[in-house]
Amino acid sequence: MARVRTRSIGRSLVLTLADATRQNALSGDMVAEIAQALDAAPHDLAALVVEGEGGVFSAGADLKALSAALAQAPGAMDPLEALNAAGGRFFARFAALPFVTVALVDGAAVGGGMGLAAAADIVIATPRARFALTETSLGLPPAQIAPYLVARLGERVARRLALTGARLDGREAAAVGLADVYCETDGRAQLEALLSSIERCAPGANAEAKRLLRACRTEPPEVYIATAAKSFAAAVRGPEGKEGLAAFLEKRAPAWARSAS
Secondary structure: OOOEEEEEEOOEEEEEEOOHHHOOOOOHHHHHHHHHHHHOOOOOOOEEEEEEOOOEEEOOOOHHHHHHHHHOOOOOOOHHHHHHHHHHHHHHHHHOOOOEEEEEEOOEEEOHHHHHHHHOOEEEEOOOOEEEOOHHHHOOOOOOOHHHHHHHHOHHHHHHHHHHOOEEEHHHHHHHOOOOEEOOOOOHHHHHHHHHHHOOOOHHHHHHHHHHHHHHHHOOHHHHHHHHHHHHHHHHHOHHHHHHHHHHHOOOOOHHHHHHO
């Protein structure tokens, strides 16, 4: 049984997590199917939307797999470390995707599910959204999702949520910055409007913008200035830059926007 379903909306792809028996937990099987969908994604994809089926976005870590790893005798590498590191690589890949990522949270996003939402570029929350950072209430730290919580919320808010096992509804999530958009409906109209805006942007330019936004947090100012200058010059000389400038001068839509309409 497929745990992930895909459908296209224009130049965007929607991934629906559909493992009701595990409340869309990020099990090994679920992560493998998500990886397969990412591998098959078109190179010019504008956006990837992740949503959950059955009133649940994702219950986060697969606790049955965690219990199974705990029962194994440590070998060359602790099976618990290996399991956690695999989750970290999944989140890192998701956060570094070149296209825009959108989390449509219309249900519970718990633990790693909340981390998956935090790793997205844009989060839409509905009245049914429920975010819960439950790790510390289980005696565990939010290990692999910590970088994405801090990047989205800042360390002060991330610390407060992590150290209190916080539970937030959609409106509260928007108030602290966990969600970018709170809507009073199921979020479909807001999602379609958002995807329409994203598809007016050049995919390569969006990919490079994401890279530069990551780089500016870690590179010293002088290094970043040089990095950004090279990026800008390459973009102007590249096919998207040339097409964008030509479209502006000719008062027409650029090729990527026409293909999305």
